[in-house]
Amino acid sequence: xxxxxxxxxxxxxxIEIDDGFDTFFCKYCGRKIILAxxxxxNINAKxxxxxxxxxxxxxxxxxxxxx
Ligand SMILES: [Zn+2]
Numbered sequence: 064x065x066x067x068x069x070x071x072x073x074x075x076x077x078i079e080i081d082d083g084f085d086t087f088f089c090k091y092c093g094r095k096i097i098l099a100x101x102x103x104x105n106i107n108a109k110x111x112x113x114x115x116x117x118x119x120x121x122x123x124x125x126x127x128x129x130x
Pocket of ligand 1: 073090
């Protein structure tokens with residue numbers, strides 16, 4: 064499972080989020096973080112991360128099919 068990094072809107076600490084979940088708790092301040100409530104910038108970052116993960120998976124698949 065891929066781990067992503069985002070920042071807590073409450074304490075600005077870096078938080079790790081598991082792909083496939085929409086709700087997280089900041090391990091520093093305990094704030095509940097709902098991805099749907101995040102700012103546009105954070106949503107854009109999330110979309111970019113998803114694209115990066117997809118590209119990585121595609122590269123892995125290509126490498127696997129070559130060997
Ligand atoms: Zn926090």
